[in-house]
Each structure stands twice: as C-alpha cells, then as structure tokens.
Amino acid sequence: MDELYVIARRVLLDALEALGPHRDATILVGAQAIYLHTGEAELAVAEYTIDADLALDPELLDEIPPLEQALQDAGFLHMGKSGVGVWKTSRPDRDGGDVEVQVDLLVPSAVSPGRGRRAARLPGHDDNAARKVDGLEGVLIDQVEMEIGSLDPDNDPRRITAKVAGPGALLVAKLFKISERKGTARANDKDALDVLRILQGIETETLAESIALMHGDERSRAATERATELFEELFGTRGSEGSVMAARATQPLMDEDQVRLTCEVLAGDLLAVLGEDDD
Structure with missing residues (x-):
C-alpha cells in the first residue's frame, strides 16, 4: 500500500479525534470514504489519496468548541481566506522527510448559513473554517456508521467509529x-x-x-x-x-x-x- 495513503489515513484519524465533540455532525466524504465502501473494486490501480474530506451538518454542529480551536490544538494550520475550509498538517515519512496532508471541512451549499460564494460562516466558528460545496447535500441523507482504522496497525492501533457518506x-x-x-x-x-x-x-x-x-x-x-x-x-x-x-x-x-x-x-x-x- 502506498505510504502516502497510509499517512493520509493517520491524519484523518487525527482530525476525527480533534473533532470528537462534533462527531455527530461530521461525515467522511471523498476518496477515503469511497475506498471504505469499495475496497479495490476489481481495479488494477491501487487506492491512493493524500488528503481527507469531512462534511459538516450545520443542524447537528455545536458552537463549542470552535472548529478552529479544536483543529489548531491538534496541530492543524488553517489556510484562512486564501484557502477557505482548508487545514494542513505534516507527518514524517519512512525516509525522514515531511509529508503535507490536507483536510478540507465542507458544508453542503443547500444548508450552509453563509450567503457568500465560498465561506460557510457557521455560527460560533471562524467564518472561513469550512467552505460551501455544491453536490454534497446527499451526504446528509445517505450515510452509515463505519469503524475507520489505521492502515498501519502495528504502529497505530486506533479505530474510530464515525459517519461515512453512502x-x-x-x-x-x-x-x-x-x-x-x-x-x-x-x-x-x-x-x-x-x-x-x-x-x-x-x-x-x-x-x-x-x-x-x-x-x-x-x-x-x-x-x-x-x-x-x-x-x-x-x-x-x-x-x-x-x-x-x-x-x-x-x-x-x-x-x-x-x-x-x-x-x-x-x-x-x-x-x-x-x-x-x-x-
């Protein structure tokens, strides 16, 4: 398995832990969610991603702790107005270098309280902590709970139960x-x-x-x-x-x-x- 994907999964677990108080409002989307459902899906091309995408349901999201506080306390850096909803961190690889991993916080446009084009503007949180995305509305309805585990269990035994988009x-x-x-x-x-x-x-x-x-x-x-x-x-x-x-x-x-x-x-x-x- 590609080392970068292993690192991306580790960072996803870090983000889920950081957002623990908001777990009920958090839904895994994107490639990592797809891989959890499909596995290798009879394709010769290996699973690969170097980021993680998390959707937020505003109806279930609490105001405390603020998203920015929870993620910054866990070592994530917010990209601010230049990268609305983008959070980055780095982890070492086996060669001693640093691998940058991006976690995006996303809100389905149809339920976003923000009136602008990009910022979700969730009450109680930094205006730019999450961004609006068209087409994510279905994750509010089509979702399941799954146990998400590390891809390197010998060094990282964590397993976290979280919502995953269907x-x-x-x-x-x-x-x-x-x-x-x-x-x-x-x-x-x-x-x-x-x-x-x-x-x-x-x-x-x-x-x-x-x-x-x-x-x-x-x-x-x-x-x-x-x-x-x-x-x-x-x-x-x-x-x-x-x-x-x-x-x-x-x-x-x-x-x-x-x-x-x-x-x-x-x-x-x-x-x-x-x-x-x-x-």
Whole structure:
C-alpha cells in the first residue's frame, strides 16, 4: 500500500479525534470514504489519496468548541481566506522527510448559513473554517456508521467509529466535482476513476436505492436530479468525457478500450434502473 495513503489515513484519524465533540455532525466524504465502501473494486490501480474530506451538518454542529480551536490544538494550520475550509498538517515519512496532508471541512451549499460564494460562516466558528460545496447535500441523507482504522496497525492501533457518506451520495458529489472542474487546470482524471470504483464496487440496485432516497428529501432533491443528468452526460457512452478520463487514469495498467466500455455498460445499467423507478 502506498505510504502516502497510509499517512493520509493517520491524519484523518487525527482530525476525527480533534473533532470528537462534533462527531455527530461530521461525515467522511471523498476518496477515503469511497475506498471504505469499495475496497479495490476489481481495479488494477491501487487506492491512493493524500488528503481527507469531512462534511459538516450545520443542524447537528455545536458552537463549542470552535472548529478552529479544536483543529489548531491538534496541530492543524488553517489556510484562512486564501484557502477557505482548508487545514494542513505534516507527518514524517519512512525516509525522514515531511509529508503535507490536507483536510478540507465542507458544508453542503443547500444548508450552509453563509450567503457568500465560498465561506460557510457557521455560527460560533471562524467564518472561513469550512467552505460551501455544491453536490454534497446527499451526504446528509445517505450515510452509515463505519469503524475507520489505521492502515498501519502495528504502529497505530486506533479505530474510530464515525459517519461515512453512502455510495450514492459519494457518486453524486464526484459527478458535481468532475463537472465543475471540467476544462480547467483543476480537472483530475482520478475523480472519474473514483466514479468507476463506485460503479464496480457497489451493486446497481443499492446505488439506485440511495439515489431514490436522496431524491425523496428536499435538501438533496435538486442536487440528485442534476447529478443524474451529469451522470448520463459524463459516463453514458464509452466516448463520454468521464469514461475517457477514467480510462486515462488506469494507464498503463489496464486496457483503455475495455475501461471505457465498462463505464458505458455500468452507467447504462444504473440509468436503466433509475428510468424504471421514474415510470
């Protein structure tokens, strides 16, 4: 397993410990959440990330202790207005160097009290402690509790029970992220590969049930409807942009044409079930 991913998991556990008083309001999202659900998902490309993403539910978030106090006391540095919601820290690697790891605090836009474009402005906390993100609304509804353990149990035996976004909510969030970054320097083929991991690692019916659940809640309905449109646009055919991105992310370990075909087939299966549910 990649050492950087091991370090990223260690930092995630550090952040969860620091946010212990706010554990009920904290939901793991992003790549680390996807990996917990899917494992290796029959892909030759190893799991890899060097950050952690945590969503916050404002309805469940207490004002004390302030987020900035809890994280700073645990050794995290806030990036301030230049990096709204971004917290960084470093850990040593096996070669004696320092590895910087980023933890992002995120609030679904539909429930964020902040009126601006980026800062969530959570009452009782620094205005820039967390940032608003479109497409995360589903994590408020589609979530499970999981035990999250260290990836280096010989040196770090910790295991923490925390809320983790469900696979349907993670799929929606990734689709928004790919769409928003498409055609920019921030576009990352790995995001499309994460979508493929979800499609391969989670049963189609399970994903469809999660999407139906999110569609049934007013907080996440609009985001879920938009994500369904984006899914067909980005992964509906082997030539769609998301399918092409996923294939690039697997090179040179997997056959590019086969990966693109897999995206088309799995996306078609899910879209077909969603279409049946609409009838």
